[in-house]
Amino acid sequence: MNTADDLSGRSTDTPISVREIGSFHVGGEMVSLTGMPPRVRISTNNGAAHPIDPNGEVIVGQMYVQYVKLAAPRSSSPMLLWHGGGMSGVNWETTPDGRPGWQMYFLRAGFDVYVSDAVERGRASWAPYPEVYEEAPYFRTAKEAWEETFRFGAAGTWHTDPALRRPHAGVRFPVARMEAFMNQFVPRWAINNARTQLAYDALLARLGSSIVLTHSQGGNFGLTAALHAPERARAVVSLEPSGAPDPEKSDPALLRDVPRLFVWGDYLDAHPFWVRSLPAVRRWADALSAAGADVEWIDLPARGITGNTHALMADDNSDVVAGIVLEWLQRRGL
Amino acid sequence: MNTADDLSGRSTDTPISVREIGSFHVGGEMVSLTGMPPRVRISTNNGAAHPIDPNGEVIVGQMYVQYVKLAAPRSSSPMLLWHGGGMSGVNWETTPDGRPGWQMYFLRAGFDVYVSDAVERGRASWAPYPEVYEEAPYFRTAKEAWEETFRFGAAGTWHTDPALRRPHAGVRFPVARMEAFMNQFVPRWAINNARTQLAYDALLARLGSSIVLTHSQGGNFGLTAALHAPERARAVVSLEPSGAPDPEKSDPALLRDVPRLFVWGDYLDAHPFWVRSLPAVRRWADALSAAGADVEWIDLPARGITGNTHALMADDNSDVVAGIVLEWLQRRGL
Numbered sequence: 001m002n003t004a005d006d007l008s009g010r011s012t013d014t015p016i017s018v019r020e021i022g023s024f025h026v027g028g029e030m031v032s033l034t035g036m037p038p039r040v041r042i043s044t045n046n047g048a049a050h051p052i053d054p055n056g057e058v059i060v061g062q063m064y065v066q067y068v069k070l071a072a073p074r075s076s077s078p079m080l081l082w083h084g085g086g087m088s089g090v091n092w093e094t095t096p097d098g099r100p101g102w103q104m105y106f107l108r109a110g111f112d113v114y115v116s117d118a119v120e121r122g123r124a125s126w127a128p129y130p131e132v133y134e135e136a137p138y139f140r141t142a143k144e145a146w147e148e149t150f151r152f153g154a155a156g157t158w159h160t161d162p163a164l165r166r167p168h169a170g171v172r173f174p175v176a177r178m179e180a181f182m183n184q185f186v187p188r189w190a191i192n193n194a195r196t197q198l199a200y201d202a203l204l205a206r207l208g209s210s211i212v213l214t215h216s217q218g219g220n221f222g223l224t225a226a227l228h229a230p231e232r233a234r235a236v237v238s239l240e241p242s243g244a245p246d247p248e249k250s251d252p253a254l255l256r257d258v259p260r261l262f263v264w265g266d267y268l269d270a271h272p273f274w275v276r277s278l279p280a281v282r283r284w285a286d287a288l289s290a291a292g293a294d295v296e297w298i299d300l301p302a303r304g305i306t307g308n309t310h311a312l313m314a315d316d317n318s319d320v321v322a323g324i325v326l327e328w329l330q331r332r333g334l
Numbered sequence: 335m336n337t338a339d340d341l342s343g344r345s346t347d348t349p350i351s352v353r354e355i356g357s358f359h360v361g362g363e364m365v366s367l368t369g370m371p372p373r374v375r376i377s378t379n380n381g382a383a384h385p386i387d388p389n390g391e392v393i394v395g396q397m398y399v400q401y402v403k404l405a406a407p408r409s410s411s412p413m414l415l416w417h418g419g420g421m422s423g424v425n426w427e428t429t430p431d432g433r434p435g436w437q438m439y440f441l442r443a444g445f446d447v448y449v450s451d452a453v454e455r456g457r458a459s460w461a462p463y464p465e466v467y468e469e470a471p472y473f474r475t476a477k478e479a480w481e482e483t484f485r486f487g488a489a490g491t492w493h494t495d496p497a498l499r500r501p502h503a504g505v506r507f508p509v510a511r512m513e514a515f516m517n518q519f520v521p522r523w524a525i526n527n528a529r530t531q532l533a534y535d536a537l538l539a540r541l542g543s544s545i546v547l548t549h550s551q552g553g554n555f556g557l558t559a560a561l562h563a564p565e566r567a568r569a570v571v572s573l574e575p576s577g578a579p580d581p582e583k584s585d586p587a588l589l590r591d592v593p594r595l596f597v598w599g600d601y602l603d604a605h606p607f608w609v610r611s612l613p614a615v616r617r618w619a620d621a622l623s624a625a626g627a628d629v630e631w632i633d634l635p636a637r638g639i640t641g642n643t644h645a646l647m648a649d650d651n652s653d654v655v656a657g658i659v660l661e662w663l664q665r666r667g668l
Binding site: 013015016017018019020022025030032039041042043044045046048050052053054056057058062064066071085088090093098104117122123125126127128137138141142143144160179180183184185186187190193217219220224242243244245246272273276277280 | 347349350351352353354355356357358359362364366367373375376377378379380381382384386387388389390391392393396398400402405419422423424427428432434435437438441451456457459460461462471472473474475476477478494513514516517518519520521524527551553554558576577578579580606607610611614
């Protein structure tokens with residue numbers, strides 16, 4: 001039994017009683033595409049060729065949200081799970097090594113869970129470029145994921161041959177399942193921060209008081225959403241946020257009453273992206289603390305939990321990390 | 335109470351007991367991207383600019399599958415829900431007018447339900463073009479959806495101003511929720527039929543004996559998947575398939591033991607795309623019948639159910655149509 005089992009009384013094979021599974025989109029606006037040449041398409045094998053006019057109205061900027069509502073949630077606040085960059089809500093589902101993910105974990109712990117796909121990702125859809133998005137997308141490569149963002153191994157240790165990949169000693173990510181993790185990658189753009197923030201803000205406005213739990217790029221959106229509507233954020237849990245608001249531009253005192261948890265894994269010093277990214281987050285956390293907010297900054301290795309990567313919810317001890325988050329929430333009556 | 339309630343004993347507000355919600359990807363292969371120029375990106379607000387090398391390994395051709403497994407399914411065969419073109423599995427979730435969709439319907443009726451996002455759609459991700467996919471994608475416009483594919487109104491009746499849209503008389507699609515339906519549209523390509531079929535075949539191979547329920551473009555994939563593995567298809571339900579195998583090229587006798595249901599809505603004669611597309615499907619259904627298969631072809635208006643569009647699972651009588659499917663399955667002991 002891990003910490004979380006002790007706390008929640010849940011078992012990983014007890015059924016949950018579900019009132020409804022469903023989804024909706026928030027945000028988005030209709031735009032008209034014009035000036036594009038007509039095309040002709042065969043839409044199915046053995047089908048007839050038919051004309052396609054690419055001009056007309058499409059919706060852009062929408063975000064997808066899938067919810068699972070329990071028959072009898074133990075928490076009065078729903079848990080919102082916001083993924084990171086180049087990812088979708090799939091990150092919170094079954095882990096690459098086939099175990100139940102954090103969506104199931106927090107359902108079993110008694111929360112209604114809302115998993116979103118941010119603007120441009122997964123089931124949120126995306127808009128034409130360069131007609132609507134101003135640039136081409138970025139496709140995450142295995143090397144970037146392995147050596148830089150997710151910290152599975154040091155620079156130069158990714159290899160297409162699994163036998164020749166050299167992960168960090170003691171790494172908790174199931175590296176034999178790298179391809180399963182890569183299946184979850186989706187393209188991203190760097191020009192949609194404003195559209196995405198609008199959609200996240202719209203989600204909080206729709207749901208009201210919620211617990212926001214974010215990963216990586218989702219972190220800055222979550223921290224900023226709380227800034228835009230402190231009364232709607234019951235708590236904000238940030239797993240390795242890649243950025244944060246700037247205390248010179250935003251007032252941390254607005255967030256005095258919103259409890260904050262930051263969780264960090266291992267190998268941070270060995271990866272330039274994280275060496276560059278972490279100070280801005282530390283600065284915001286310190287500013288929140290100075291303003292009187294309840295802020296906890298958990299460095300897992302300092303607690304003796306070593307080997308965690310940036311993929312905290314996919315590492316082989318993902319339930320232990322979830323248990324730490326759950327305990328933190330429960331100590332605050334959530 | 336509608337037909338479906340009578341048949342299944344379910345109620346739309348009785349909780350369901352769920353053993354697990356999770357997901358996986360099937361299909362896909364690793365490819366190496368080369369020769370692309372380096373880029374520089376700022377990945378989050380207030381973040382540092384950092385170099386991005388777009389070259390390297392990505393996975394292409396994978397398909398996403400989300401499952402909900404019941405604690406005590408009434409059916410021994412899972413229900414696989416395969417969406418149509420320019421769509422994702424979201425089609426089977428909450429309807430545009432906010433009612434539970436077919437995913438919930440068949441869960442309440444006692445089936446484990448697997449909702450997929452086909453290759454290139456939604457959470458399946460997509461690959462760079464022209465580097466991997468040979469052409470640019472198609473974005474569904476409102477006009478195409480309204481006037482052609484989904485048959486909400488005749489040619490010339492779409493308008494950006496909702497007050498000026500002129501739907502067919504008696505239409506069952508909740509036209510006031512057109513924008514919510516548009517939120518579900520995702521880009522499509524016309525060059526991925528082979529990749530997509532491989533992924534669907536891999537899904538059936540993974541799950542074994544299953545009920546395949548398809549919509550529109552998913553129809554041809556479902557009919558072909560059954561042809562590739564008749565022993566794995568317990569039944570195939572095709573909602574308005576846009577295409578079908580060609581009996582000159584494929585042997586319908588292979589499918590003698592696979593029960594088939596085809597369901598068609600209203601206004602088909604008024605829309606050239608359907609006038610062109612339907613005969614190939616009719617030809618395949620007739621060939622299956624001639625080969626001795628159990629084939630039912632339901633024309634809803636002929637049963638007195640008028641006003642259904644191509645969005646049968648989103649129309650305001652979606653539960654009635656689901657009930658017809660459920661009754662057909664139950665009569666076959668599924």
